[in-house]
Amino acid sequence: MKYYIETYGCQMNVSDSELVASILNTAGHDAAADIDSADVLLFNTCSVREHAEERVLGRISNEKHRKKAKPKFKIVLLGCMAQRIGKRLLETDTGIDYVVGVDNYRQLPSILAGEAHYALDFDTKEVYRELQPVHSNKHLGFVTIMRGCNNFCSYCIVPYVRGRERSRPYEDILQDMQIAIGQGIKDITLLGQNVNSYNYNGLSFPELLRRLNDIKGYYRLRFITSHPKDLSDELIKVMRDCDKVCEHIHLPLQSGDPEILKKMNRGYSYQHYLERIISLRQQVPDIAITTDLIAGFPGESEAQFEATLNAMREIEYDYAFCFKYSERSGTLAATSAEQLPESVRLERLQRMIDLQREITLKKFRAEIGKTVEVFVEDFSKKSKAQVSGKTRDFKIAVLSGDASLIGSLQYAKVLDATSGTLICE
Ligand code: SAH
Ligand code: SF4
Numbered sequence: 459m460k461y462y463i464e465t466y467g468c469q470m471n472v473s474d475s476e477l478v479a480s481i482l483n484t485a486g487h488d489a490a491a492d493i494d495s496a497d498v499l500l501f502n503t504c505s506v507r508e509h510a511e512e513r514v515l516g517r518i519s520n521e522k523h524r525k526k527a528k529p530k531f532k533i534v535l536l537g538c539m540a541q542r543i544g545k546r547l548l549e550t551d552t553g554i555d556y557v558v559g560v561d562n563y564r565q566l567p568s569i570l571a572g573e574a575h576y577a578l579d580f581d582t583k584e585v586y587r588e589l590q591p592v593h594s595n596k597h598l599g600f601v602t603i604m605r606g607c608n609n610f611c612s613y614c615i616v617p618y619v620r621g622r623e624r625s626r627p628y629e630d631i632l633q634d635m636q637i638a639i640g641q642g643i644k645d646i647t648l649l650g651q652n653v654n655s656y657n658y659n660g661l662s663f664p665e666l667l668r669r670l671n672d673i674k675g676y677y678r679l680r681f682i683t684s685h686p687k688d689l690s691d692e693l694i695k696v697m698r699d700c701d702k703v704c705e706h707i708h709l710p711l712q713s714g715d716p717e718i719l720k721k722m723n724r725g726y727s728y729q730h731y732l733e734r735i736i737s738l739r740q741q742v743p744d745i746a747i748t749t750d751l752i753a754g755f756p757g758e759s760e761a762q763f764e765a766t767l768n769a770m771r772e773i774e775y776d777y778a779f780c781f782k783y784s785e786r787s788g789t790l791a792a793t794s795a796e797q798l799p800e801s802v803r804l805e806r807l808q809r810m811i812d813l814q815r816e817i818t819l820k821k822f823r824a825e826i827g828k829t830v831e832v833f834v835e836d837f838s839k840k841s842k843a844q845v846s847g848k849t850r851d852f853k854i855a856v857l858s859g860d861a862s863l864i865g866s867l868q869y870a871k872v873l874d875a876t877s878g879t880l881i882c883e
């Protein structure tokens with residue numbers, strides 16, 4: 459059968475889709491060039507916010523008409539949404555034929571053969587050993603180092619849909635890295651919901667990074683996501699010492715208010731967070747820091763929201779992913795009686811975005827005149843006479859040039875900047 463995978467959500471899902479492709483190829487199926495030529499359409503989905511789920515349901519309802527012309531055409535729901543509400547969706551008229559959860563991808567071939575309609579059992583031992591992911595991008599690679607999450611931040615659905623935390627064996631990670639590097643991938647991101655709690659038979663995350671840094675060849679090493687409560691001095695040292703580890707850290711703050719941080723069950727104080735930032739900036743000069751922030755958490759007062767804006771001003775993130783709080787049923791925060799009106803959440807989100815845009819512009823403009831290392835990934839979105847890529851510190855850079863530059867490293871001078879792009883030569 460020919461299959462086509464559409465992926466939503468975080469990089470973990472991108473990585474899982476590569477795993478699913480590998481499982482399907484091994485079972486004798488082939489990737490289709492587009493949906494029109496596919497017999498099976500798989501949606502790898504996200505549940506983190508309501509909007510993410512609505513989008514996928516809309517997409518599925520747009521595609522189910524294909525069953526009329528192609529009676530054997532199947533739609534499969536994978537990922538976090540499958541785990542959360544897949545069984546319910548299977549029972550209603552959504553067009554979904556099969557539902558497969560995050561620990562059950564090995565069962566996909568038998569499910570496609572019609573042996574069952576769903577597989578949704580959590581399996582804390584499943585780390586998908588002995589599978590070679592099929593990289594979907596020639597230049598950027600993802601390597602999953604752990605699965606699941608044990609943190610139960612009070613707003614978050616991830617621990618409920620991804621199951622308990624487990625670390626993948628070092629040998630498997632090393633092999634995945636070697637394969638990616640062997641295929642010419644030059645920018646590799648290690649993935650986990652909380653990479654700082656990686657622990658495989660006593661091997662810690664900083665030590666893992668040190669070992670991976672020793673693999674021969676040129677490549678950049680990144681990781682997401684770092685939880686501030688577990689960010690050790692040792693990790694900061696490794697970032698300082700290891701040449702391949704890029705000068706960028708994504709460190710979600712979520713809120714700048716002590717009470718809200720407690721209610722979120724984040725496990726750190728703002729003071730602790732700030733101390734980590736100071737230490738990172740001392741030891742890793744020019745490190746770029748990005749974050750995730752939530753506007754309108756239940757019970758958040760105007761003053762508490764302003765504490766987050768103040769934190770943004772104090773820290774000056776290079777970039778911040780700002781989200782409006784979304785109730786996820788089953789989580790603790792969703793049971794709070796203090797849910798804020800949608801209008802308040804939206805208005806706060808907008809203020810957050812506006813503030814960050816100014817800060818990002820300032821940060822990006824500070825790069826003007828510098829020479830940066832750009833790994834060229836593709837044509838620029840705006841013009842085929844320009845290419846685009848990323849700097850080591852995770853800024854998007856565009857430069858004039860043609861296809862011959864794609865996949866290469868360029869040292870480029872920053873001429874100008876917008877709040878999101880460095881314009882280089
Ligand atoms: N494990 C990662 C990120 C997981 S989800 C971490 O801890 O950083 C990515 C981001 O989505 C979170 O950092 C958070 O900012 C946001 N998020 C999660 N649940 C949310 C919710 N219910 N409403 C709004 N944003 C949410
Ligand atoms: Fe969600 Fe918190 Fe786990 Fe991140 S660490 S996935 S925000 S529960």
Ligand code: F3S
Nearest residue numbers: 467468504505506538
């Ligand atoms: Fe990722 Fe969304 Fe699942 S953020 S872990 S795909 S809920």
